Amino acid sequence: MIAVAIVEDIKEIREGLRILINLSDGFNCEHVYSTAEEALELLPQNKPDVVLMDINLPGVSGIECVKQLKPVCPDTQFIMSTVYEDDENIYESLKAGATGYLLKKTVPARILEAIAEVYDGGSPMSAQIARRVITSFQKGDGIEESEVLTSREKEILKNLSEGLRYKEIAAKLKISIETVRTHARRIYEKLHVQSRTEALNKVYGKNR
Numbered sequence: 667m668i669a670v671a672i673v674e675d676i677k678e679i680r681e682g683l684r685i686l687i688n689l690s691d692g693f694n695c696e697h698v699y700s701t702a703e704e705a706l707e708l709l710p711q712n713k714p715d716v717v718l719m720d721i722n723l724p725g726v727s728g729i730e731c732v733k734q735l736k737p738v739c740p741d742t743q744f745i746m747s748t749v750y751e752d753d754e755n756i757y758e759s760l761k762a763g764a765t766g767y768l769l770k771k772t773v774p775a776r777i778l779e780a781i782a783e784v785y786d787g788g789s790p791m792s793a794q795i796a797r798r799v800i801t802s803f804q805k806g807d808g809i810e811e812s813e814v815l816t817s818r819e820k821e822i823l824k825n826l827s828e829g830l831r832y833k834e835i836a837a838k839l840k841i842s843i844e845t846v847r848t849h850a851r852r853i854y855e856k857l858h859v860q861s862r863t864e865a866l867n868k869v870y871g872k873n874r
Contacts, residue, residue, distance in 0.1 A: 667692060667693070667694050668692060668693050668694070668715050668716060668781060668782065668785050669694055669695075669696070669712075669713075669714045669715045669716070670687050670693055670694065670695045670714055670715065670716050670717070670718065670781055671695065671696075671697045671698065671699070671705075671709060671712060671714035671716075671717045671718070672684060672687075672695060672697075672698040672699070672717070672718045673698075673699045673700075673701075673702065673704075673705045673709075673717060673718070673719045673720055673723065673728065673731065674698070674699075674700070674718070674720045674723075674747070675700050675701060675720060675722075675723050675724055676720075677700070679720075679770070680698050680700065681698075683695070683718060683777070684698055686774050686777065686778070687778070687781075690778050692782070693778065693781065696712070697709070697712050697714065701723060701724060701725055701726070702723045702725060702726035702727065702728060702730065702731035703725055703726055705717075705719075705731055705735070706726070706731060706734055706735065709735060709739065709742075710735065710738045710739055713739060713741070713742060714742055715741075715742065715743065715785055716742070716743045716744075716745065716781050716784055716785055717732075717735075717742055717743070717744045717745070718745050718747045718777075718781075719731060719732055719744050719745065719746055719747060719764070720746075720747050720748065721746055721747075721748040721750060721755055721759065722748065722749070722750070728746060728748070728759075729746075729755070729758050729759050729762045729764075730762070732744045732746075732759065732762040732763050732764050733762040733763060735763075736762065736763030736860075736861075740860055740861075743765045743766070743784040743785060744763060744764045744765060744766070745764065745765070745766035745767070745768055745780060745781070745784055745790065746759045746764045746766065746767045746768070747768055747769075747770055748767075748768075748769065748770060749769065749770050749771075751769060751795065756795055760863050760866075760867060761863075761867060763861060763863060763864070764863065765784050765789050765861065765862060765863055766780055766783075766784045766788075766789055766790040766791055767790075767791040767795050768780055768790065768791065769795075783831065786831045786832070786833065787831045787832040787833075787862075788829060788830070788831040789826075789829045789862060789863070790829075791829070796829060815853060815856060818849060819849055819852060819853050819856070821839065822835060822839075822846060822849045822850060822853065823853055823865065823866075823869065825838065825839075826850070826862050826865070826866065827866050832846045832847060832850070850862070853865055857869070
């Protein structure tokens with residue numbers, strides 16, 4: 667059962683997502699928050715697996731909320747839920763620690779798929795947003811991964827940058843999922859980061 671929390675100020679959207687999640691097998695949503703301030707106070711106690719986070723919240727923004735929550739909830743995965751598709755919001759969300767980015771017009775089935783995907787180690791985002799992220803990474807002035815990573819670790823990182831889940835990487839490279847996890851941990855240690863997003867930003871991302 668994947669424990670999901672929602673941070674969304676619009677009641678209709680918040681309750682609609684809660685109903686969708688609770689009526690779907692394998693998902694559970696007990697906690698919803700209407701403001702970032704409420705989430706910052708209560709969410710660390712609940713430690714959900716996945717959080718659907720609105721960007722445009724009153725007061726503290728969703729991006730700032732993720733930035734503050736990620737260090738105290740390192741195992742929680744954050745998916746930004748927003749009407750925005752501009753580069754600035756995408757980049758700031760990923761830098762803050764989000765691992766997924768979905769538009770609010772996303773169909774319900776894809777929202778559930780994205781929650782499962784991020785829980786399983788993926789980075790769900792629309793094809794349009796993924797293209798923007800990759801383009802920005804390619805234009806960036808990241809660190810030289812050849813300085814610190816082995817050839818196998820570079821291979822793992824490249825697959826992570828393409829949004830593949832651990833089990834997909836394992837199948838592609840014909841190694842076990844645990845081996846992929848071990849390589850990922852070593853990559854994070856060498857790059858002094860705590861997540862896939864931070865690693866990709868450090869290697870491929872542009873300095874802002």
